[in-house]
Amino acid sequence: MNVLSKKTIVITGASRGIGREIALAAAKRGANIVIAAKSAEPHPKLPGTIYTVAEEVEALGAKALPFQLDVRDHAQVFELMQKTADTFGGIDIIINNAGAISLTNVENTRPNLFDRMQSINARAVYLTAHAALPWLKKSGHAHILSLSPPLNMDPRWFKAHAPYTLSKYGMTMLSIGMAEEFREHGIAVNCLWPRTIIATAAIEFALMGKEAFRQCRTPAIMADAAMAILEQPTSFTGNALLDEQALEKVGITELEQYRYDSSYQGPLGADLFLDDCLWSH
Template sequence: MSLVANTGKLAGRTLFITGASRGIGKAIALKAAKDGANVVIAAKTADPHPKLPGTIYTAAEEIEALGGKALPCIVDVRDEKQIQKAVDEAVKKFNGIDILVNNASAIVLTDTANTDMKRYDLMHNINTRGTFLASKLCLPYLKASNHAHILNLSPPLNMNPYWFSVHVAYTMAKYGMSMCVLGMAEEFKQDNIAVNALWPKTAIATAAIEMLTGTSSTSRKVEIVSDAAYVILSKDPKTYTGNFAIDEDIVKSVGVKDLTPYACDPKNADNLLLDGFLDVPEALAQHQKTITSANRVRQYHTSAVHYKEKEGSSEGQIPTLFASISKVLSSDLVQKTQAVYQFNVKGKEEGVWHIDLKNGDGQCGQGEPKNPPDATLTMDGQHFAEMFAGKLKPTTAFMMGKLKIKGDIQKAMKLEKMMKSLQKKK
């Protein structure tokens, strides 16, 4: 549901978009295609993914069906030769490159101890190095364009230490993309090349996120990002550069007043999950009040804080919750789960709790489990209650920084089955 009308300003322009076979990258490509733009689909997905729809070839078909021209290229942004080959093919077919969209990104939301170096390298090689490399190789052709833009899908450079504390490796990798904006915007001013960043205000429903979290009901559609990207890429590169833009602000700036149609579920239009790296006043005000003596870390908002979340007392929630959990434990649930969990609850009801779904008919209660835990989960008591009430999925909480997991992550995610059983018994 696009709410920003096409103006034709990208007609005949050539866009080089990394990671454009699906999700936000493809949405930007399709929006540009409606103007009659040329789109280079630089992505790895040549063969269908078993769970995620779309390849560079199916994306090309959709682009051309909308009136654009497409060039599908197999590109791993970690490989300089593959990017250079795609750039050369683009120039040969379309006589140049006007716009580069650095969309390809890798995400692993783990803390320092649980980030293996293979995944660290993956994030930094795709996010930071890939963005720098694609920009470097497209630069000669951007200099020759009279409408040159680089747009990175990366967050504002928010130096709040909270965002580093929850997943420092990922934060550095994404901020690397944003630092490219900061530096290149200034460096390329004399060449009339605009360099900007775009970041969503809320969670965005992509196939990958839906597969991981199981829902898109509290997310917005990709069209809000593609509409915002279209507005930015239509601007005069001489006058709009060096900005860290938020999708919601951009579409509002061109007259979109009602954002409800962007919501995947209109009923949740005012109850959406906020994305990370943003110090939203209403969320920040709530979390600044919560300081735990155990780690002395200020609990700023995370990506899953709700817009109109009401602050309330959580006194007595955890004991009541575990009393309810004890009623749904069974040998059948133990057989399906086969895991022991320890919960380190922070906040007003700070304490240690456990659930044993590996032995006998299962058991739960306060204190550490008798048997070694397969997974130790750490989160604020209010978020813990929301998770077991079905308002917050473990996968979502983990991805967005509300939940820290040590141990077997896959077993930790099996908790969802027990939560569903708990909700049915209510």
């Protein structure tokens, strides 16, 4: 039996993309999946809602709880955790996948956009942990996993988009602090970031366009990397790993299977905050 079997996993931003892929990977391992996202109604350009992912999870034989959530609303977050515990008897794992991105500098970032990125990215890491903590303390396999990067203090990552960088580094810094704070309670806290750009709606609509997908990997690599971390004992804590590093821990080194376009054998695009990233302006 997989260590994640019967564990209850809350995933924010789980209606599509990486969040959906993580939900399905965990469902295949027998976990209870809470699909927490804003998308309750179909979007004309973006497939997937909390309900369609719940159906996919249940089709794999796992239990699902769809929950419409705005991670900025603390009352909704507390309600989410209480309903999760009432439904499944507890909470074992929190995955902070919901995100907001705008690669704009200080001059060109409106105050409301600045606040949105801080709230959906960094503040949500605090808020979900704070709200779930009473149940995480009782779990025998408690993990918090946030999709945020290793800290790279090169000024390059601040000049062009300091507001976004602040929000993502804030996720990682909170995670480092929580790893130490929660260590005595047996709660592992880690971060995960893609080595390459991933074929998601953010790349297609907010950043580079769908033509960039040929230089991407699929969300499956992040899902498999997340499973590699979540299957570790809770003593594995305080790490900010790239997906490749997480997979290497479980012996997965052949990564061609994750290439979005197998007919394209050119270089893949390195993601933000990595020294060899070529696509940040």
